[in-house]
Amino acid sequence: MTKDKDEDATRRQAIREQIDENLKRVYTATLNEELPDRFRDLLAQLKGKEGSGTGGSA
Amino acid sequence: MIAVVVPPSADPRDRLAGSIPKLRAFAISLARDSSRADDLVQETILKAWSNIEKFDPATNLDAWLFTILRNTFYSSLRKTRREVQDSDGAHAATLSVKPAHDGRLAMQEFQKAFDALSPEHREVLILVGASGFSCEEAAGMMGVAIGTVKSRASRARKRLAELLHLEDGEDMFSGTDGATQAVVLRSAAAGF
Numbered sequence: 001m002t003k004d005k006d007e008d009a010t011r012r013q014a015i016r017e018q019i020d021e022n023l024k025r026v027y028t029a030t031l032n033e034e035l036p037d038r039f040r041d042l043l044a045q046l047k048g049k050e051g052s053g054t055g056g057s058a
Numbered sequence: 059m060i061a062v063v064v065p066p067s068a069d070p071r072d073r074l075a076g077s078i079p080k081l082r083a084f085a086i087s088l089a090r091d092s093s094r095a096d097d098l099v100q101e102t103i104l105k106a107w108s109n110i111e112k113f114d115p116a117t118n119l120d121a122w123l124f125t126i127l128r129n130t131f132y133s134s135l136r137k138t139r140r141e142v143q144d145s146d147g148a149h150a151a152t153l154s155v156k157p158a159h160d161g162r163l164a165m166q167e168f169q170k171a172f173d174a175l176s177p178e179h180r181e182v183l184i185l186v187g188a189s190g191f192s193c194e195e196a197a198g199m200m201g202v203a204i205g206t207v208k209s210r211a212s213r214a215r216k217r218l219a220e221l222l223h224l225e226d227g228e229d230m231f232s233g234t235d236g237a238t239q240a241v242v243l244r245s246a247a248a249g250f
Contacts, residue, residue, distance in 0.1 A: 015224045019215050020187045022168045027188035029165075030083035036096055039078050039103065046071075046107050 070113050074103060077123050080189065084124055087184045088131050090173050102127040121191065125199045128181060135177065171221035179214035186211050 081102060085095035105126050106113070113122050172180060185196040186207065193211075197204045 015219050016215055018224070019183075019218055019222075022165075023172075023183055023188040025165065026169060026172060027083055027087065027184060030086050031079050033079075033082075035078060035082065038096065039082075039099065040075070042100060042103055043075055046103075 068115070069110075070115055070119055071107060071110050073119055074106060074123075077120050078103070080120055081123050081127055084184060084189065085127055085131070087172075087180050088128065088177055090180075098127055098131055101130050105130070118195065121195050121199055124185070124191075128199060131177070168222065171218055174221055175214060175217060178210065179217060182207060182210045183214050183218070187215075 078099065082095060082099050085098040085102075086092055089095040089098060102123060106123055113119065172183075175183070181200070182196065185191045185199065186193055191199070193204050193207045197207045200207065202210075
């Protein structure tokens with residue numbers, strides 16, 4: 001009885017570990033993708049506005 | 059001797075660039091479409107930039123940005139929810155995948171099952187299962203109680219296991235080869 005329960009818990013734990021391991025793989029794969037240039041351009045643009053512009057913050 | 063944690067004059071906006079990869083990975087897991095995800099990231103950066111005074115530098119910048127991004131995502135989702143939004147419904151069920159023969163989940167199959175989850179389930183799994191946020195931090199981002207985060211994460215894992223046939227009758231560990239057993243044993247060991 002107890003043994004079955006233990007085995008069940010172990011099995012569930014193993015499934016959980018396996019799922020989380022795969023989640024991390026999926027997430028890390030995306031994390032390592034090369035970033036589109038648009039973000040660097042966007043930040044540069046925002047920074048430029050901030051530096052030269054006097055307006056904006058009301 | 060106290061280690062200095064935050065440079066005194068640091069403008070949090072200078073740290074935005076460093077958060078973009080994580081933000082984008084989160085966006086892709088929510089939107090499942092990289093061009094839509096990139097639009098979400100762009101919108102998040104713009105909002106963060108113009109609302110930077112609302113950010114408390116004593117808190118986690120990533121968490122703040124993730125919150126903006128997920129709120130942006132859900133508000134646009136609400137507008138388009140009449141489009142196919144079946145979450146755990148029939149469409150998702152047809153996408154259920156078979157376990158890989160070697161027991162180790164093929165990446166593509168896992169991805170397919172993950173994509174079949176509802177956005178809420180994908181979100182909680184990425185936040186607490188993959189990106190390393192605590193349940194408490196995730197609760198703050200999602201605007202729900204910690205208990206809700208835990209139960210939602212548990213349901214999401216269960217749903218994923220169903221889609222992958224890791225549960226319900228089929229014994230994923232029977233007739234497995236050495237490699238699988240190694241994974242299983244390692245996983246089991248990690249639990250103790």
